[in-house]
């Protein structure tokens with residue numbers, strides 16, 4: 001008889017207010033060679049989880065356990081090839097959305113593992129961290145800085161890393177004028193990195209509480225999603241799953257500037273005026289997944305600048321409610337499920 005664990009599994013994708021996650025007992029997974037079994041301490045909640053649970057991303061496996069910002073403790077694993085000192089039993093590690101790559105496709109060979117043709121996604125193609133235990137690939141785990149406790153590490157693992165990658169894709173340089181369009185879990189971490197690079201940050205977002213948070217974190221200007229920043233931006237990152245926001249960001253850009261779209265799903269992109277908005281060598285780029293280098297570089301910066309994400313904890317029993325909170329933007333910062 002397999003041992004049991006408590007987990008949140010997706011029954012079938014539907015609107016999150018109908019509570020598509022079932023909280024109950026399932027068989028505890030066993031690690032195979034190259035994998036470790038983690039006792040999950042906390043798991044961050046990401047907007048991508050919402051897209052999976054509501055079916056915006058097509059279901060790939062029935063009964064999937066979502067969650068890809070896992071902070072866990074190694075309880076068992078392989079000691080063969082691939083095992084490192086960091087992965088001793090008892091080690092505290094983080095796991096993110098990229099749960100593995102094939103290592104053989106042209107993108108992996110080009111050093112673009114975020115674009116791998118056959119990737120494994122934690123909490124989407126394989127079970128994730130909305131559970132008491134999770135099995136993960138040992139070479140896709142990251143040691144976590146001691147400065148950060150479990151609760152505050154979790155939102156760094158996707159929101160933080162992908163927000164950081166977005167800054168790279170947008171080509172942000174020291175002292176740039178940077179626009180952040182939308183101000184949720186990812187943006188409130190990106191602003192701390194930008195401030196440490198002496199950037200001027202302009203935040204355009206829905207909701208008075210998000211605007212207050214942005215101002216308190218050092219934005220030089222905050223406005224609603226229909227306000228235009230008062231200065232031309234060197235680059236911008238959009239975080240909202242809305243094409244209107246992408247066009248608004250483009251309209252705020254100087255010539256040669258870049259908009260990086262940090263969204264795995266957009267409603268659509270409306271028609272826009274090429275001559276006025278894109279001509280002038282402005283660029284529109286998407287941000288896709290992350291590399292392990294992004295993760296390590298970001299976690300290092302996070303520990304150096306003492307990044308303290310704003311978090312709201314939820315018990316595992318309330319996994320549906322945590323997703324509702326993300327959908328309704330009813331909390332500042334990040335939702336985190338605590339086992």
Ligand SMILES: [Zn+2]
Pocket residue numbers: 101102103104105106107108109113115116117118
């Ligand atoms: Zn590959």
Ligand SMILES: [Zn+2]
Pocket residue numbers: 046047048049068097158159
């Ligand atoms: Zn995510």
